Amino acid sequence: MSTAFAHPVTVWIVSATVAVVAAAALAIGLLSVSGRVQPALRKELWLRLGSWCVLLPLMIGPVLAGREWTIGAVTLLGLLCYREYARATGLFRERLLSAVVVLGILAVNFAALDHWYGFFVALWPLTTCVLAVASIPLDRPAGYVQRVGLAVLGYMLFGAGLAHLGYMANDANYRPLVLLLLTAVALNDVAAFTCGKLIGGPKLLPATSPNKTISGALGAVVVTASVVALIGSALFGGTGMQAWHWLALFGVLVSVAGQSGDLMLSSIKRDIGIKDMGVVLPGHGGILDRFNSLLLVAPAVFHLIQYFIGFGLDQPVRLFTGGG
Amino acid sequence: MExxxxxxxxxxxxxxxxxRSLKxxxxxxxxxxxxxxxxxxxxYFRLAHRLVVQGRENLPPPPFVLVANHSSHLDALVLAAMLRGEAARSAHALAAGEVFFGSRAGAAFAAYAINAFPIWRGRTKRGDLATLRERLVEDRLVYILFPEGTRSRDGQMGPFQAGLSSIVSGTGVPVVPCWIEGAHAAWPPQRRWPRPGRLSVRIGPALPSEDRAALTEACRAAVQRLSGAG
Incomplete structure (x- = not known):
């Protein structure tokens, strides 16, 4: 327990998260008692809060529990997100390619667990090559570009991309950073929604996501980048990232990549013609509807920090394969 | 390119x-x-029932509908077990919803293991039949169907219900008649659990499904012939 909360930022983030959930419960309770919200909206708010009460321990718990738990949780998240994606796009009917994507997701997360960076980065092009050739022996050229395109995108997003979040756990001080990313993308969503409602104005991309506004997007960048940069200053003091402009870049990157992930999923859903990717999380939709913002944040932030600092450079490598 | x-x-x-969904x-x-x-x-069928299958060459590539006599819970299992390759992977038994999909655990087992679709007695809508027909053709499925509608209590084959022709007629999908021998002796409706005993399945030539009026009787006659009593 003392290791889990060794860094003050971890304590701040966990405390703030608990406080926000408690405040939300209080606010919804007050609104319900006062009768100022419609029953349908009240039910929706309680459903969303209930989902968060289940989700947050599942998100924060593994990060606090340790490296293996974090990577295991990221692996499971990647598989569940891929399942929703494959069912929504119809890729699940291509059993061979789907199996290759699943194996790729397992392999890249194993590389993270093994702390083998060379294999971790090599799996991206290698899996893409396997996906490109796997279905050729079926002698079914019709639909080749579509199925391989969908499979490569699926592996990129839910395997290679998301696994960067797990790989961060190889660093001794990963907990505050991973918790910061998990909570910052949620804050980003809330900030975009709130700023958009308060300020209004022209739509951002009406055909892709009709409820998002330019003011909401810019407001989210300002709010999220400020909070992330501020917390980042406590995380990266004494490193190459401590300069204010790099911290600002870090904050902006989290916000822009988070919103891009959201818009990317909106584009996928609009293209297919569906509203949600699933029904697992009441009030949210599917798992992918909740975690879309994280998909692009993980690799983007990883490589920014990798450039300046690196991950787990003082930790043993190739823990299972033993080649280090 | 679209x-x-x-x-x-x-x-x-x-x-x-x-x-519980047909979709x-x-x-x-x-x-x-x-x-x-x-x-x-x-x-299980090899060890406990020394299962013998005759006429496997009569099975066309999917889609097709398997029909057989029905006197035991073993019937759907033995027909599913005798299929191979793509036909086995795409086989769905059409099972009584009340019996197999009543509880949540039962529904999960029927869906994941048996790969059954529920048919609800007296509650089947026209849309359900349309879904079954559509999936049979578009998804190239194999249906395992017992047109008697329920297990025979005495092992004798009863009359066939017309539901079979509602699902298959006009689709161009062939119907394959089968006769299951020994299932009633091994696990009759009156017993709680099955007992070991020889089982055999005879598969007849596929029948065309175009003549809706004559299909039900033609199927029953074909199954009867396979029993050796026809």
């Missing part, structure tokens, strides 16, 4: 509803569970 993105037919359904489509997990269940069944 891509054809075709989401799962059961997209948006919660787990319990999905298991249910399996992913890798469902296929793995069903494959393991089929392997177990094949082992």
């Amino acid at each position: 891509w054809k993105l075709r989401p799962a037919r059961d997209l948006g359904l919660a787990a319990g509803d999905r298991w 249910r489509e399996r992913g890798l997990v469902g296929m793995a569970v069903h494959g393991a269940w089929r392997a177990l069944l094949r082992l």
Whole structure:
């Protein structure tokens, strides 16, 4: 327990998260008692809060529990997100390619667990090559570009991309950073929604996501980048990232990549013609509807920090394969 | 180039509803569970019932509908176990919803292991039949169907219901008659659990499904002939 909360930022983030959930419960309770919200909206708010009460321990718990738990949780998240994606796009009917994507997701997360960076980065092009050739022996050229395109995108997003979040756990001080990313993308969503409602104005991309506004997007960048940069200053003091402009870049990157992930999923859903990717999380939709913002944040932030600092450079490598 | 993105037919359904839905489509997990269940069944039928299958060459490539006499819970299992390859993977037994899908655990087992679709007595809507017909043709499925509608209590084959022709007639999908021998002796409706005993399945030539009026009787006659009593 003392290791889990060794860094003050971890304590701040966990405390703030608990406080926000408690405040939300209080606010919804007050609104319900006062009768100022419609029953349908009240039910929706309680459903969303209930989902968060289940989700947050599942998100924060593994990060606090340790490296293996974090990577295991990221692996499971990647598989569940891929399942929703494959069912929504119809890729699940291509059993061979789907199996290759699943194996790729397992392999890249194993590389993270093994702390083998060379294999971790090599799996991206290698899996893409396997996906490109796997279905050729079926002698079914019709639909080749579509199925391989969908499979490569699926592996990129839910395997290679998301696994960067797990790989961060190889660093001794990963907990505050991973918790910061998990909570910052949620804050980003809330900030975009709130700023958009308060300020209004022209739509951002009406055909892709009709409820998002330019003011909401810019407001989210300002709010999220400020909070992330501020917390980042406590995380990266004494490193190459401590300069204010790099911290600002870090904050902006989290916000822009988070919103891009959201818009990317909106584009996928609009293209297919569906509203949600699933029904697992009441009030949210599917798992992918909740975690879309994280998909692009993980690799983007990883490589920014990798450039300046690196991950787990003082930790043993190739823990299972033993080649280090 | 226009891509054809075709989401799962059961997209948006919660787990319990999905298991009971005629639109249910399996992913890798469902296929793995069903494959393991089929392997177990094949082992069981070989060891406990020394299963013999005759006329396997009469099975066309999917889609097709298997019809047979029905006097035991072993019937659907033995027909599913004797199929091979793509036909085995795409086989769905049409089972009584009240019996197999009543509880949540039962529905999960029927959906994942047996790969059954529920037919609700007296509650089947026209839309359900349309879904079954559509999936049979478009998804190239194999249906395992017992046109008697229920298990024979004395082992004698009863009259066939007309539901078979509602599902298959006009689709161009062939109907394959089968006769199951020994299932009633091994596990009659009156027994709680099955007992070992020889089982055999005789598969007859596929019948065309175009003549709706004559289909039901033609199928019954074909199954009867396979019993050796016809």
